[in-house]
Amino acid sequence: xxxxxxxxxxxxxxxxxxxxxxxxxxxxISSSNYYWAWIRQPPGKGLEWIGSISYSGNTxxxxxxxxRVTISFDTSKNHFSLRLxxxxxxxxxxxxxxxxxxxxxxxxxGQGTLVTVSS
Amino acid sequence: xSALTQPPSASGSPGQSVTISCTGTNSxxxxxxxxxxxxxxxxxxxxxxxxxVTKRPSGVPDRFSGSKSGNTASLTVSGLQSEDEAxxxxxxxxGSNNLGVFxxxxxxxxx
Numbered sequence: 001x002x003x004x005x006x007x008x009x010x011x012x013x014x015x016x017x018x019x020x021x022x023x024x025x026x027x028x029i030s031s032s033n034y035y036w037a038w039i040r041q042p043p044g045k046g047l048e049w050i051g052s053i054s055y056s057g058n059t060x061x062x063x064x065x066x067x068r069v070t071i072s073f074d075t076s077k078n079h080f081s082l083r084l085x086x087x088x089x090x091x092x093x094x095x096x097x098x099x100x101x102x103x104x105x106x107x108x109x110g111q112g113t114l115v116t117v118s119s
Numbered sequence: 120x121s122a123l124t125q126p127p128s129a130s131g132s133p134g135q136s137v138t139i140s141c142t143g144t145n146s147x148x149x150x151x152x153x154x155x156x157x158x159x160x161x162x163x164x165x166x167x168x169x170x171x172v173t174k175r176p177s178g179v180p181d182r183f184s185g186s187k188s189g190n191t192a193s194l195t196v197s198g199l200q201s202e203d204e205a206x207x208x209x210x211x212x213x214g215s216n217n218l219g220v221f222x223x224x225x226x227x228x229x230x
Contacts, residue, residue, distance in 0.1 A: 037219070046121055047157070047165065047208050049219035060218050096164055103153035103212035104219040105170035112164055 002026040004097050004110035011116050012091075018084040018115055022097030023077070030055055030075045035100035038071060038082045040093040041112075048093075052100060053080055087117045122147065122220035123209055130228040131199045139225045141192045141209030147220055149190035153212035156185060156194045159224075160205045168207075169194060196227070204229045 008020035022036070029036055038050040051061040053071045061069045065084070073080035084091060094114050098106035124142040131137035141148065141156075148154055154172045157165035167176050169185035172192065182197045192211070196203055209222040 035218075039219075046224045047210070047221045049210070049221065052218050060216075063217055100218075102155075102170050103151065104210045105153070105155045105167060106165075107167045107170075107176055109164035109166075 002099065002108045004099065004108055006095060006097050006110045006113040008113060008115070010114060011118065012087055013119055014088055014117055015086055018082070018087050018091065018117075020082045020095055020097075020113065020115070021079050022081070022110060023079040024099075025078070028075075029073055029078055029080060032056075033101075035060075036073070036080050037098045037100050037106055039096045039098055039106065041096070042090070042093040043114075049104075050082065050084075050095075089117050091115070092117045121223035122213070123211060123222035125207075125209060125222035125225045127223070128226045128228065130230055131196075132230045133199050133201065135199050136195060136197045137199060137227065138193050138195045139207055139209075139227070141194070141211075141222050143190050143192075143211055143220070145190060147211040147213040148187065148192050150214075151212045152187070154185065154187055154192040155210045156183075157208045157210065158203075158205045159208065165208065199229050201229050203227060 003025045035052045037052040068085045070083040094112040096112045097110045099108040101107045156169040159165045172187045208224045213220045
């Protein structure tokens with residue numbers, strides 16, 4: 001059974017960089033069938049796709065976040081990572097990692113991790 | 120403001136059917152057959168219910184069905200059960216530079 005688990009600091013200061021890791025167990029992130037994604041949800045609000053990385057390392061980012069986002073993976077550790085720079089209070093959200101099985105279709109999700117941006 | 124438009128709420132009695140709409144544009148919903156639907160219970164991660172407009176992942180009851188006409192996609196829940204009460208989100212592919220746009224979500228209440 002595939003499992004995803006987000007990890008990283010729960011509190012980040014404004015203007016700093018948010019860094020999260022998603023560790024995948026029960027399957028390989030280098031499998032050619034899947035992309036891997038980050039999605040976030042501000043408290044009490046809707047979902048927002050942040051970006052995705054393909055099995056070959058190609059990256060795709062939300063146009064609204066593109067200038068601040070970097071997604072990468074480490075196949076030796078079977079995890080992929082998110083970096084979001086110059087964070088502001090509006091970046092406060094639950095951040096999820098997920099597996100992509102088709103365009104805009106994410107079938108396995110992590111439990112989510114709340115990141116608060118505050119001084 | 121979300122890219123896709125959903126009604127904020129919907130409701131139905133147990134056993135009834137309810138349909139939730141998701142309206143986009145020719146650049147997303149209308150342009151591709153890549154619309155998905157997610158169910159989210161409070162404090163939980165979203166769960167994929169429908170993908171590629173009509174496909175159901177393994178384990179999703181056939182009470183859940185999807186369709187699309189033009190720029191509007193729909194999720195129909197038949198035979199409503201109390202456990203169907205949740206928030207529902209639609210999502211669509213919007214081109215190679217935007218792999219996913221979401222609707223604002225619909226809160227489904229089972230009366």
